[in-house]
Amino acid sequence: MSPELLSSKVVVVEEEPRVRGIPSAPTSVAGAVGLAERGPIGKPVLCTSMEDYQATFGGFTPDSDLALAAMGFFENGGSHLWAVRTVHYEDATNPESHTATRATAALTTGGGPTPAVAWGTLRPPFSLADGQRMEVAVNGSAAVDVAFLGTAASVLASRPGPYALTSGQALRVRVDGARDVFVSFSDGDFADMSQATPEEVAAVLNAVLVGGSATVEAGALRISSDTFGAASRLEVGDEVANAVFGFPLGPQVGTGNVQSLRAVELHEVQSLVEAAVAGVRVEASSLGTLQLRTTITGPSASLRVQGGAGLGLGLDALLHQGAASGDMDVLRLEAKDAGAYANRLEVEVRPSTSGTPDAFDILILEDGAYRESFPNLSSSEGDARYIGRVLNDGRTGSRYVQVFLVEPDAVPDVQTVALSGGADGLVGLRDSDFIGSEVVKTGLYALDSVQELSLLLVPGRATPAVHNAMVRYCEVARDGLVFAILDSPAGYTATDIVSYIAEEAALEGLSEHAALYWPRVKVLNPSRGVFGNIEQLVVPPSGLIAGVFARNDAARPGGVYDSPAGIEAGRMLGVLGFETSEVLEEKKRDVVYPHRVNPLTTGPGLPRYIDGSRTLKAGGNFPYVAERRGVSFIERSLQAGLQFARHRNNTEGLRAQVRRFITAFLLTQMRNGAFRSMEPAKAFFVDVSNALNPPSVVFAGQLVVRVGLATNKPAEYVVLRISQDTRALEAELASAGA
Known part of the structure; x- marks a missing residue:
């Protein structure tokens, strides 16, 4: 019901402010x-x-x-x-190609039968070629073939060269989901721009493209992504692409059973190998390299990996066999961060202070000094004190190391191991x-x-x-x-x-x-x-x-x-x-x-x-x-404070509101010493007039504001003009009528 239909009372209604406050942007982050x-x-x-x-x-x-x-x-x-x-x-376009390495170590147990293990020498990601294969033979069975496949997304011009180009034309290319790159063509790039050869166009493209390249195929231009695999993407668009070159429009997608053959991840190797080969597990070794191991243990376990892909993964072609007894990795330790600092770390395993069967304590040392202690741990994933859950917890876990289970339910022996292999990656x-x-x-x-x-x-x-x-x-x-x-x-x-x-x-x-x-x-x-x-x-x-x-x-x-x-x-x-x-x-x-x-x-x-x-x-x-930083502060503050105007109807009322908000903000800045004058008319102006916003601008979805600022200039030089004080002499001469 409206207020006038109710009993007599004082009704308070809050209204939106006529002038919004524009928040001040941070200046020294x-x-x-x-x-x-x-x-x-x-x-x-x-x-x-x-x-x-x-x-x-x-x-x-x-x-x-x-x-x-x-x-x-x-x-x-x-x-x-x-x-x-x-x-x-090693590759500026691949963040995983950094050369810093994490220090690693392994907690082991001894006495039981061991699996057959093929140890790799390379860390992921791995660089392979399309169609590379590895043959994996497990426990005397026939070798099973595992292939790594990947093709690059590419487009081939349907029109062979030469191409009729004009100065200022640009070709839009997007590679692997990156931002659009507009490759502009100019007279200086060609002997005759109206008869541009495919080789000349390819040279212009290759000077600009990142993650892709242009080649000439049967007299026609081809543009390809440098990524070979399911993650490969390429899109060539706009009128020039279709009208001049005859490129197909729309995104082109690469194919393969990995995302990128040049950066095959360990989990991709694991998925392909374990799906094709029975009785084998793929995992990271204690050094972070790839390893293959049999699921059975003892002398009957055997493993051999052959083929070009195996070499690309850092695996040798030797026959590996299990043993009746020996040391076996239980947990892989890895420094939280890459760097040589972690080579100073040690991990000590002690019997559990609680006396719980199959439990153990972990202590972390740096330069021989104890830094962390985690008591009553278990290597059973179902246990509340499972070591992987306790040490790897982002809030309460270790600040120095993370752990990965290698052998479920196995208990590491009492031991002290030093982490090694960490490098700062500065070479x-x-x-x-x-x-x-x-x-x-x-x-x-x-x-x-x-x-x-x-x-x-x-x-x-x-x-x-x-x-x-x-x-x-x-x-x-x-x-x-x-x-x-x-x-x-x-x-x-x-x-x-x-x-x-x-x-x-x-x-x-x-x-x-x-x-x-x-x-x-x-x-x-x-x-x-x-x-x-x-x-x-x-x-x-x-x-x-x-x-x-x-x-x-x-x-x-x-x-x-x-x-x-x-x-x-x-x-x-x-x-x-x-x-x-x-x-x-x-x-x-x-x-x-x-x-x-x-x-x-x-x-x-x-x-x-x-x-x-x-x-x-x-x-x-x-x-x-x-002066520059002050103007940037004003620009950033206005940019944030005027977000309310976006998508609102572009009327004279909205423009007047924008002018009031900017003026109120600049008045505050004037009082804070932003400008050369403390008079608003001399300190700044705000123009949101119809002259700046004619129908053509309004119909284009724009609201144009012009702001002028009379900024301060520092006194770089202090000039002192010093002369003889002759006022007394001048007064005496004046009184004498001289």
């Missing part, structure tokens, strides 16, 4: 890619303190620029660091391992999932390729909403860094979404056991500079608009000195500063501080660090 002692590889992990970082990624190592950067970040005021551990990848490390792949989300692109990311650093890898990739990531992949902090390469003088930014890396004038800082800084040695008996270390400054940014941002509402530079806002905590004393000379700073390099320096009675606030690009809209 940092993302860092680097080397770590341990931790997940290629996965971003949020750390809110140095203790938090060490719990996941371990302590300091000789290559631990990431740990040193984290220390500087938190010491200087940072609170949110997404860390990504990287290692060397052959290259720039691409830090840059990563957009398709498989490694390196920088592992941070794609961190929506609130606002700062980017790659400590310890100051190279032209990495620096340019960082700038591209911030400007393109993150739409200009992330800011890159670039380190100076090690050992660079003032002239070196000028040559680097202007010529070697060609960074000068490149982007307003990044800034370069020189030189490296000296900090107190945090671990003499790792870095030796020296008092100070020279480290990249990006981590502590990101911390200065964060401290500055949090100092007051609108702190992001203040330049993180100078003896107060730019003070660097924990810095004891600089890699080169040149930066203490004003003339040397005068050499680097015009080239958009921000020096780090100090002076008599002054703290060590950031003495520059320039981005790489002088000619951009917002060429200063605080």
